[in-house]
Amino acid sequence: MLKPRKTHHYIRQALKNDCLRAAVGKATDLAVRKRQDLVNETPYWEDLRHHVHHLKSKVLENPEQSLMTFEARCIANGINVHWAEDAAEARQIIVDLAAQKKVKKIVKSKSLTTEEIELNPALEKAGLETWETDLGEYIVQLEGKTPSHLTMPALHLSRYDIGRLFEKKLGIEYTDNPNELLQVARQRLREHFLSADMGISGVNFAAVEEGAFVVIENEANAHLSISIPKIHVAIMGLEKLIPSLSDLPYFLKVLAPSATGQKASSYVNIIGGPQQHLMEEGPEEVHLVILDNGRSNILADASLRETLFCIRCGACLNICPVFRQVGGHAYGWAYMGPIGATLIPLYNGLSEGRYAPFLSSLCGACFDNCPMRIQIPKHLLTLRNRIAESGKTMLIERVGMKIWSMLAVRPRLYRFITGLAAIVQQLIPFDKAFPAPGYVRHRALGRMDSKGFRSRFMDSEDRREGGR
Numbered sequence: 193m194l195k196p197r198k199t200h201h202y203i204r205q206a207l208k209n210d211c212l213r214a215a216v217g218k219a220t221d222l223a224v225r226k227r228q229d230l231v232n233e234t235p236y237w238e239d240l241r242h243h244v245h246h247l248k249s250k251v252l253e254n255p256e257q258s259l260m261t262f263e264a265r266c267i268a269n270g271i272n273v274h275w276a277e278d279a280a281e282a283r284q285i286i287v288d289l290a291a292q293k294k295v296k297k298i299v300k301s302k303s304l305t306t307e308e309i310e311l312n313p314a315l316e317k318a319g320l321e322t323w324e325t326d327l328g329e330y331i332v333q334l335e336g337k338t339p340s341h342l343t344m345p346a347l348h349l350s351r352y353d354i355g356r357l358f359e360k361k362l363g364i365e366y367t368d369n370p371n372e373l374l375q376v377a378r379q380r381l382r383e384h385f386l387s388a389d390m391g392i393s394g395v396n397f398a399a400v401e402e403g404a405f406v407v408i409e410n411e412a413n414a415h416l417s418i419s420i421p422k423i424h425v426a427i428m429g430l431e432k433l434i435p436s437l438s439d440l441p442y443f444l445k446v447l448a449p450s451a452t453g454q455k456a457s458s459y460v461n462i463i464g465g466p467q468q469h470l471m472e473e474g475p476e477e478v479h480l481v482i483l484d485n486g487r488s489n490i491l492a493d494a495s496l497r498e499t500l501f502c503i504r505c506g507a508c509l510n511i512c513p514v515f516r517q518v519g520g521h522a523y524g525w526a527y528m529g530p531i532g533a534t535l536i537p538l539y540n541g542l543s544e545g546r547y548a549p550f551l552s553s554l555c556g557a558c559f560d561n562c563p564m565r566i567q568i569p570k571h572l573l574t575l576r577n578r579i580a581e582s583g584k585t586m587l588i589e590r591v592g593m594k595i596w597s598m599l600a601v602r603p604r605l606y607r608f609i610t611g612l613a614a615i616v617q618q619l620i621p622f623d624k625a626f627p628a629p630g631y632v633r634h635r636a637l638g639r640m641d642s643k644g645f646r647s648r649f650m651d652s653e654d655r656r657e658g659g660r
């Protein structure tokens with residue numbers, strides 16, 4: 193599994209990989225263009241953004257009350273509700289359930305929460321045959337890696353990579369024809385759907401009023417994972433609540449364009465309990481695992497609770513100049529891109545996630561593209577401050593900032609030192625005139641201005657005074 197503290201290493205690897213950057217650039221360009229076309233066609237887009245933000249604020253204003261009501265309604269509907277305080281407890285609940293029910297094979301539909309809790313390795317360790325059924329997730333599972341995007345898990349691979357992967361792992365003849373590859377995956381997965389004892393999915397939205405949860409998808413694999421096996425287990429972060437199913441259309445209206453540039457998602461599965469009659473479609477048993485894993489602390493933090501409004505659409509990733517250069521694995525965790533950069537330290541702690549909030553140019557494009565109006569740049573700055581205050585930054589940075597703050601309050605000394613540095617720099621006979629570790633591996637910093645900002649500023653003030 194990737195680790196956020198190894199971010200530097202992952203970034204170096206990503207920057208060396210031109211194929212990865214080409215694949216990421218191509219896919220994100222298309223997603224950005226398609227989203228923008230749909231937003232342009234929707235004159236009330238900004239109103240929608242405000243409205244969904246308001247709905248989420250409302251339901252998470254009193255999370256305990258909302259969760260208690262949701263649980264009670266789920267139980268009344270025949271859904272078995274389990275609470276997991278952390279990732280380990282969530283994994284254990286699912287592994288124990290599978291053991292109790294004598295499950296041998298599991299089919300999974302795409303779920304970032306299961307990536308967050310590292311469920312697959314736990315299921316495999318318990319001897320459970322587990323298959324991802326979303327095409328992108330299936331490819332990533334065959335590759336032995338984790339998703340590199342919130343909505344496009346295999347974004348880092350080209351069709352040639354996938355052709356070689358299928359040849360090696362599935363023993364088929366090499367082809368890079370997307371249709372042929374799709375047919376192979378479909379054939380293999382069909383066998384698994386029909387023989388699985390348990391289905392596992394994530395949850396996109398959980399409606400408090402009705403005690404029902406919603407799974408959104410485009411491939412019908414979630415529908416098959418939910419409806420064919422006798423037992424269904426869904427796992428949701430406790431922030432997935434929405435007030436009611438009557439609010440769902442607003443979220444659907446912003447989700448599909450932001451996620452895949454579609455007007456609407458192909459399938460919206462609403463699960464409000466197990467099948468009631470023998471001839472009905474659906475699982476005989478439904479279990480819902482509600483995961484905390486640090487979310488309560490985030491909800492209690494007034495300045496950062498808004499980060500939990502995320503609906504995992506991926507629009508902020510597609511537009512982010514940093515993500516577009518390095519892809520999702522560089523962030524070292526299940527969530528990536530601008531929203532990942534805020535969630536990584538929040539879920540993993542400031543020490544483990546200390547590099548993530550710095551993976552941003554703070555250009556603000558993520559906020560402009562976020563359908564939930566999450567002020568990501570502001571939250572990144574809050575986290576940067578907290579990391580700096582807790583002393584988790586690099587030693588060289590801490591020493592540098594100490595020296596700078598010492599000089600900044602002594603203007604004469606500051607002018608003397610910077611003037612001296614500019615003179616010394618003029619004498620250094622090479623282009624990389626001000627070597628800084630890491631940074632100049634890819635670019636020169638340029639020479640310091642020998643005259644200095646202050647003298648230029650004073651000159652311009654003098655000129656202005658003279659002109660009056």
Ligand code: SF4
Nearest residue numbers: 502503505506508562
């Ligand atoms: S932060 Fe906003 S844009 Fe990014 S994934 Fe979440 S909802 Fe989408």
